[in-house]
Amino acid sequence: MSKISIVVPTYNEKENVGNLVNQIDYALRGIPYEVIFVDDSTDETPDAIRKVMEENANVRMEHRTKEKGLATAVLKGFSLAYGDYIAVMDADLQHPPAILRSMYAVLESGADFCVPSRFIPGGSDGGLGPYRKLVSGVARYIGKILLPCLRKITDPTSGLFMFRKAVIDGADMRPIGWKIMVEVLATGTYRTVVEIPYKFQARPAGESKLSSKVTMEYLMQIKDLMKRGKKQKGMKVIRWSYEKMKAAEKQYGI
Numbered sequence: 001m002s003k004i005s006i007v008v009p010t011y012n013e014k015e016n017v018g019n020l021v022n023q024i025d026y027a028l029r030g031i032p033y034e035v036i037f038v039d040d041s042t043d044e045t046p047d048a049i050r051k052v053m054e055e056n057a058n059v060r061m062e063h064r065t066k067e068k069g070l071a072t073a074v075l076k077g078f079s080l081a082y083g084d085y086i087a088v089m090d091a092d093l094q095h096p097p098a099i100l101r102s103m104y105a106v107l108e109s110g111a112d113f114c115v116p117s118r119f120i121p122g123g124s125d126g127g128l129g130p131y132r133k134l135v136s137g138v139a140r141y142i143g144k145i146l147l148p149c150l151r152k153i154t155d156p157t158s159g160l161f162m163f164r165k166a167v168i169d170g171a172d173m174r175p176i177g178w179k180i181m182v183e184v185l186a187t188g189t190y191r192t193v194v195e196i197p198y199k200f201q202a203r204p205a206g207e208s209k210l211s212s213k214v215t216m217e218y219l220m221q222i223k224d225l226m227k228r229g230k231k232q233k234g235m236k237v238i239r240w241s242y243e244k245m246k247a248a249e250k251q252y253g254i
Contacts, residue, residue, distance in 0.1 A: 008020070008036065021052050021056055023097035064076070085165065094201050095198075163188070175221060
């Protein structure tokens with residue numbers, strides 16, 4: 001079976017990392033995986049991750065002290081990944097780990113990229129408050145207007161996605177913002193994107209990292225990708241229903 005590398009950037013998430021790994025381990029039972037924490041924390045999060053590593057040999061950590069930022073953390077995770085497929089998700093449990101199993105089935109079916117979406121039937125962004133919904137919506141539509149490769153994707157600014165490792169071979173990724181998937185979609189090499197529904201959840205612990213700074217970084221990233229991004233000719237976006245997801249899991253013995 002193909003192996004998944006799950007890249008999780010962390011900044012002061014000590015309350016969530018143990019629960020996250022437990023849920024990932026349960027979701028991916030029978031599937032080879034590794035979890036790569038790229039940690040920039042200033043609290044006890046590294047100690048919490050080390051404790052998890054003692055209990056689960058599939059977990060690794062890169063703790064950084066001289067570099068900060070979600071974008072560079074995810075790129076570092078990409079460089080450390082051994083898997084055939086690479087997934088990215090947040091540590092705050094707003095991305096339900098159970099969806100990883102369906103994402104794996106999507107790639108096993110032959111797709112290059114899987115994007116769980118809050119905005120297709122069966123999905124929900126109920127875990128967001130009104131302010132974050134507004135900011136997320138504005139960011140989403142700015143990206144769709146300015147980058148053609150995002151226009152057919154209903155949830156292009158999500159932080160939850162999975163792709164074949166070959167997608168980023170030779171990609172000119174220079175992310176400065178908080179939306180790394182936009183960078184991969186704009187600079188990677190792929191043909192087929194499958195969207196599946198998922199429900200965005202409320203944070204169980206910790207605080208959101210959203211700020212005016214990361215919003216400005218996102219706008220700078222989009223501006224740069226208008227010049228640097230690929231045309232992505234022939235790209236196809238397919239939407240799966242919940243029933244299709246479950247049928248694919250059964251079909252591929254997942």
